[in-house]
Amino acid sequence: MSDQNGPRSERRTANRVDVEGSLPSQLTLDLETDVLQVSVGGMMVESPIPLEIGSKHQFTVGIDKQDMELCGTVRNCQAYPPSGHPEVYRVGIEFCDLDEHQKSNLEDFVNKKLDRT
Numbered sequence: 435m436s437d438q439n440g441p442r443s444e445r446r447t448a449n450r451v452d453v454e455g456s457l458p459s460q461l462t463l464d465l466e467t468d469v470l471q472v473s474v475g476g477m478m479v480e481s482p483i484p485l486e487i488g489s490k491h492q493f494t495v496g497i498d499k500q501d502m503e504l505c506g507t508v509r510n511c512q513a514y515p516p517s518g519h520p521e522v523y524r525v526g527i528e529f530c531d532l533d534e535h536q537k538s539n540l541e542d543f544v545n546k547k548l549d550r551t
Contacts, residue, residue: 465481467479467493467525468480470524472543472544474532474537476528476529477493477506477526478524478526479493479525479527480523480524480525481522481523481524481525482522484511484513485523486508486511487509487511488508490505490506490508490530491505491506491507491527493506497543498539502536502539502540504529505529506528506529506530507527507528507530508525510524510525510526511523511525511526512525
């Protein structure tokens, strides 16, 4: 292959082939979101982009000065404000595969918040 400056060297070290049809894939995004509400079952976050309902994502959530790695499935995604020109999306996430330690940390966090009200 060549360009305006002469021949270009091939950088690939492995063969690439065309795919007949398509192969499903999922892109994992490094995307900052703000948690608006949280429970042991899930959370609502604000996202700058819409997330597909049914898609699964990994979240790192800072609870009580400790980062928790959580898996969640998108159950709802609404433009906010609902004016037709959203600046953010409110996304409902249902947690999946929580271990006992994660559940306990979430319960403690929620209970502390409830005790303050």
